[in-house]
Amino acid sequence: MSHHLTTCLPPKLARTDLPPMSSVLLLNLAWQISTLALVALGLAIVFGKLRIMNMAHGEFVMIGAYAPVITSMLGLPGWLQLPVCLVTVGPVAFVLERTIIRHLYGRMFDSLLATWGIAILLREIVELIFGRGYQSVSPPIAGTVCVFGADYPAYRIAVIIGILLGFIGLYWWNTRSKTGTRIKAMVGNPNLAEAIGINTARLSAGAFVFGCCTAGLAGLILAPTVRIEPMMGLDYLIRSFFALVVGGLGSLEGLGIGSGIIAGTQTFLGAVASQTYGYLAVLTLSTLFLWLKPNGVRSSSR
Structure with missing residues (x-):
């Protein structure tokens, strides 16, 4: 059961010179950047670390978005949506x-x-099970929060904060853990990594499954805010690829920069002009980066 939440930050924290529309634009920008970074994370791992161009990445986002639908169909409580998502996405990724x-x-x-x-096969299977029609689910957190003088969905605020904390934890793990060090060694020189006893086959399998599961998690998070249908993954695949093109492969910093540029451009132009101009600008920007700076702003290959 979701509970309606309408609250506001303390007066000192809520006081701002920004007009409400500017506040909403900034919050929408934070939402778009954080969710795009999460969606692109799995592709960055699989493409950047394993050199696999996973064109089925969007379909794993789509499968994750169907997790709340599956949970509801089975009559399970809402808190099981995350386990259902992982149990659905993980085995598919492992078998593949x-x-x-x-x-x-x-x-x-x-x-x-x-x-x-x-990707085509996964879409057909999902269409066979759920049909071509759109599905929709309710957010687990209802209501709004007053931020910078503007009312904004509480669910989106919670997601932005959660993704930020998650990336901080992932950055720490990537720089401090033994597994992160082994992955870097495997990417740098697979033959040498095997020679010193690193099981590159198991490590690669784990990295691929983890990347697909992060895509499914992104779909689960986005599910209450989008229309769920079998073809939804294509847009997320394209935008994720654009973010990696701009930011560069192989680093969380590049992923953040690329997501910021792509999501920022599309959100700003979508607000002041139209979504069509936003998509056109993103396509043009990505083409220019492929031509002039093919390794992106930051890349581990430098």
């Missing part, structure tokens, strides 16, 4: 890695063709 993906590491073009076929 064991049967197809493990033979394609480092083969960019072959992986693109194979995962494109996987």
